[in-house]
Amino acid sequence: MTDGIPSIAERVVRWQKEHGRNHLPWQNTRDPYRVWLSEIMLQQTQVATVLDYYARFLQRFPDVRALARAGQDEVLALWSGLGYYSRARNLHRCAQMVVSGFGGVFPRTVDELASLPGIGRSTAAAIASFCFGVRAAILDANVRRVLTRVLGFGDDLATAANERRLWALADDLLPDTDLESNMPRYTQGLMDLGAGLCTPRSPACLLCPLAAVCKAHRDGNPEDYPVRTRKLKRSAQSWWLLIERDESGRLWLERRPQAGIWAGLYCPPVFEDREELAQRASHDAAASLQDMDVVAHVLTHRDLYLHPVVMQLSAASSLRRGRDATDGAGFYAASEWAALGLPAPVRKMLSGLPAGR
Numbered sequence: 438m439t440d441g442i443p444s445i446a447e448r449v450v451r452w453q454k455e456h457g458r459n460h461l462p463w464q465n466t467r468d469p470y471r472v473w474l475s476e477i478m479l480q481q482t483q484v485a486t487v488l489d490y491y492a493r494f495l496q497r498f499p500d501v502r503a504l505a506r507a508g509q510d511e512v513l514a515l516w517s518g519l520g521y522y523s524r525a526r527n528l529h530r531c532a533q534m535v536v537s538g539f540g541g542v543f544p545r546t547v548d549e550l551a552s553l554p555g556i557g558r559s560t561a562a563a564i565a566s567f568c569f570g571v572r573a574a575i576l577d578a579n580v581r582r583v584l585t586r587v588l589g590f591g592d593d594l595a596t597a598a599n600e601r602r603l604w605a606l607a608d609d610l611l612p613d614t615d616l617e618s619n620m621p622r623y624t625q626g627l628m629d630l631g632a633g634l635c636t637p638r639s640p641a642c643l644l645c646p647l648a649a650v651c652k653a654h655r656d657g658n659p660e661d662y663p664v665r666t667r668k669l670k671r672s673a674q675s676w677w678l679l680i681e682r683d684e685s686g687r688l689w690l691e692r693r694p695q696a697g698i699w700a701g702l703y704c705p706p707v708f709e710d711r712e713e714l715a716q717r718a719s720h721d722a723a724a725s726l727q728d729m730d731v732v733a734h735v736l737t738h739r740d741l742y743l744h745p746v747v748m749q750l751s752a753a754s755s756l757r758r759g760r761d762a763t764d765g766a767g768f769y770a771a772s773e774w775a776a777l778g779l780p781a782p783v784r785k786m787l788s789g790l791p792a793g794r
Contacts, residue, residue, distance in 0.1 A: 445587065445650060446612040449618050452646035453626030458633075462491060464625070469543035470501045470570045473531075476560050477524050480536040480577075481737070485630075492517055502541050510765070513702055513778025520781070521737075529554025531636070545569045551720070559603075567779075570617035572787040574607035575624055579631025586635060589652030595667035614650040634660075671778060673740045674717035677708040678783075679717055680790065681746045683768050688787060690777065691766035698736070702778040703765070705787075718748050720757070723750070729790070733781040745786055 453486065456462070461484065463475035474494060477486045494515060498504040504512070509529055516525035531554045535543055543564070550561035558576075565571035576584075584607055592599040612619040634641045642654045651711055653659040681689040690703040708714040718726055725748075732743040755768070769777065774784060 444609050444621070445647060446623050448646045449614065449626035449630070450622045450651070453622045453629060457626050457629040462488070466614060467568045469564055471495070471565050472558075472567045473556070474528075474541065476563050477528050477555060478519065478708055480524060480560070481521055484517060484638050486519070486670075488628060490516070490675060501532045501535050501540075501543070504529065505536040505541075508702065510703075510778055511776070512609075514776055517702075517779055518781040522699060522702060522778070524555060525778075526574045530554040531556065543568075545571070547571065547573045563624060566620045570620045572611050572613070572616055574604065575613055575627070576604060576607055577628070577631075577769075579606075579635075580627045581663055582637065583627055583631045583635045583647070586640075586653035586659045587647050589650045589656070590664065591664050594663055596664045642698065656681075671738055671740065673742065675710075675742045677711050677714045677744045677746060678705040678786075679708065679714050680705045680745055680787070681750050682747060683750050684752055685768075685770070686792070687768035687770045689767070690769050690779075692764050698741070699783075703769075704783050705745075705782065711746070714746055718746075722752060728785075732786055743782065745790075747790060 462477075463471050465491075466472065472636075475487070475491060478491055478494075486620065496506075497515060498507060499509075507529070509526065511635055511702075512529045513522065515524050516522060516528075519525070534553055535541060539549075545565065545568075547561045547565050548556070550556050550564055557563070559580075560575075561573070562573035562575045566575070567571050581594070581603070584603065585594075588606060590606065590717050592601055592602065594600050595602065600614060612623050630645065630647070634645045638660065640659050642648050642659065644653070645654070646652065646655050683689075688705065690705060693699045693702050693704050693707075695701055706714075706717065715726065727747040729747060731744040732745065734741045771788070774787070779787075
């Protein structure tokens with residue numbers, strides 16, 4: 438406090454205690470496993486979506502050792518529908534490293550936490566702050582928006598040097614007393630402000646506890662912040678999916694490569710165009726190809742157009758495909774899909790296929 442005026446941290450802590458979110462299942466706990474799980478799930482995903490996944494994960498994997506023991510396919514299957522599947526693969530690897538490298542106990546420092554797969558500087562700071570009262574700043578998208586507006590920080594965050602400057606300013610604003618209590622509330626409070634009041638468009642400045650000290654509010658231009666000139670361009674891509682069905686109605690699924698879209702998940706074979714798909718299908722001369730409706734799937738910076746083509750295999754072709762199975766590839770009945778990591782649009786597509794002959 439300076440000259441009796443509450444600091445930014447004091448304003449945020451007081452507001453969070455009275456008006457912030459205090460009911461979420463990963464709050465009011467100092468368990469690093471639960472906090473870490475929620476932080477990873479909440480990356481680029483809305484709270485309402487995460488709630489059910491979080492509960493299911495804890496039911497199946499109640500602690501880090503249970504998660505570390507699981508197979509990757511089971512982890513990906515439980516993650517199916519949350520998107521950004523690299524998070525699930527890193528989650529699994531991180532659990533294994535916590536067990537093998539730290540005896541099943543999450544480290545307490547930001548640097549050690551940030552050394553683990555899938556945990557960047559901001560996520561490490563959140564875990565350390567919530568669980569151990571460590572004085573460390575977070576700077577996710579919501580908090581970056583709050584702080585740049587409050588500070589009137591108009592430098593281009595596409596430049597690494599400017600990003601470092603904002604990190605330094607965020608460090609300066611942290612509470613410096615009663616850290617065990619104030620750091621979790623301050624960290625959560627910034628998150629709550631960014632999610633509920635200091636929104637990208639039409640922020641609710643009149644309700645914000647920082648309005649009196651916010652430069653952007655004073656200047657009347659909060660939507661000008663943050664400044665980032667370099668933006669990724671959207672692109673479009675078409676995938677042709679050959680859905681091979683055997684005489685029992687099972688579908689051929691194989692694991693995607695370990696890099697790229699849906700890495701490590703199960704999917705029908707993918708081709709760049711229909712001609713390439715038809716060449717693969719030509720091994721069964723008696724088969725006919727049935728084109729289904731195109732499915733559009735929106736990724737972060739890409740529109741993916743899925744062209745499913747159904748092929749009914751003969752008994753001989755099914756037997757030959759079965760002999761070709763490697764790395765988990767094979768024919769799977771719908772009742773078996775729940776145990777596989779299937780991308781949500783693929784699961785929906787396959788569930789909506791017309792019955793085979």
